[in-house]
Amino acid sequence: MKIVSVEQMRQMDQTAISEFGIPDQLLMENAGLASYEKIRDRFDLQKDKFLIVCGGGNNGGDGLVVARKLFSNEAKVQVVLLSNPSKFKGSAHLNYQIAQQMKIPTQSIENAQDFETLLPAFDVIVDAIFGTGLDREVGGKYRDIIQAINRSGKPVVSIDIPSGINGNTGQVMGIAVKADMTITFGLPKLGNLLLPGFEYNGQLFVTHISFAPKIFNNPEVQTQTNDPVELPERPTDAHKGFCGKVLFVAGAANYLGAPYFAAHAFLKAGGGLSYLATPRQIASTIAMQGPEIIFQPLQATESGSIAHENLDFLLEFSEDMEMVIVGPGASLQAETQQLIRDLLEKSPKPVLVDGDGLTAVAKDPACIKFRQAPTILTPHPGEMARLLNISIGEVQKNRVEVLRRACKELNAIIVLKGAHSLIGHPDGRVYMNLSGNPGMATAGSGDVLTGTIAAMYALLKDPLLATRIGVFLHGLAGDLAAQKMGMDGLLAGDILQHLPEALQHYRRHWREMKNQNYGKISLV
């Protein structure tokens, strides 16, 4: 499913109006009707009393349509207006006039105390305060009212987006309504799906408000959910070489976990031959954990990391490989960091860079910018900040645009890790992954991801698709593990162990997971 910015959503509304002749009033009516239907399905129109809290823009206008539908079905409803009704324009103004003429109980609220006095008499709150027009921090009476809504403990239905969430970034603009259910219009906005905004929706519904498919499938919208695709079957006569050979250049004294998790995850996710080039001194210890891995012991520096003198060997050895994975647990030792840069620059193979490899790239990004073969990077927000020389706060405040910029500047496919990881391509496409859970933020989890993407590359031979499906499967493995053992104490080893089951589940259920947006967005 496509995910839109606020500006793109406005553009879509305009296209619906100008190209398809759907009047603005009809769009608002559709929005209000879809919201009403979800409310009717969830609550008891005979018993429950509904408080519709309206701001002065079109989001408030949608709220007035909901109020009218409820009123017309003889539910007990009260509208509160937080802004002077003379501010309503267009369709919102029309709906205000209708509400007045129908004598739907309506009250203007000057301050938060008046609001709090009203609140106890109602069972359900409909939040139509701000939608995509929110353009500044929420303060004053609005702040206090949102706080009162959140403290009330009553079920809240948000119209389009929980009020206070920035539609483009998902950031909380000071304070935001914590909803139980959100009905969003046209397509989900970035702010509905980016964290923390996503957490404020409660259950998220999308209605197309009678947009033509041409509008919501617009190819110019380059952000979308990371939907699963069908995986090719493993041929019955598959031999281990068929399922790919990859080389991991990873590990240093004291960093034995990262190379193991990465190289082993490749095998657990269906990869064929996993070669691990790692300092001689640690190879045998790792081999005890992962005997299926094939070792290429390397010369080490004094501190036990990979020495630069291995460069020619690594380049030569990788000639026969489909992908070279560089960085997990490689250390920040200066000589090793230089080796990584030289290897990345000189290797004509597809590469995946993670962990300490990303630090090497951040110091001199030129080592990857001009590569001809595909480059995949998998930074967490801190590593992304280093790659672009900006702060973590700047990364998190605008993850989609920061990622887009990084992919272009670094000429790489990049996974920006974190809740709802994003996968970006230099051509501007961004995919938002919906699988995974907070329990997966654990040491070694990223190394498991690295091996999973490599295995998908061996299977699919397409770097973007492999990265997307690798991220999806990694999240799915974490979700399957969490289903059994909970999220607390989930370890990288648990994610690793669940990769085969994740693949099996994926092969059986990829279509449902796609059609149901992994259970996170329902189309109504």
Ligand SMILES: NC(=O)C1=CN([C@@H]2O[C@H](COP(=O)(O)OP(=O)(O)OC[C@H]3O[C@@H](n4cnc5c(N)ncnc54)[C@H](OP(=O)(O)O)[C@@H]3O)[C@@H](O)[C@H]2O)[C@@H](O)CC1
């Ligand atoms: N055809 C369409 O377009 C369709 C649109 N639809 C609906 O329209 C919504 C977008 O409507 P919108 O653009 O009117 O803005 P909206 O979100 O109601 O809020 C703006 C109001 O809030 C105010 N304000 C802003 N920030 C503030 C703050 N921090 N603190 C205080 N006030 C603040 C600002 O007023 P200001 O004070 O800036 O003059 C303005 O009054 C969209 O989310 C969807 O629900 C559907 O009906 C389907 C068809």
Ligand SMILES: [K+]
């Ligand atoms: K809202």
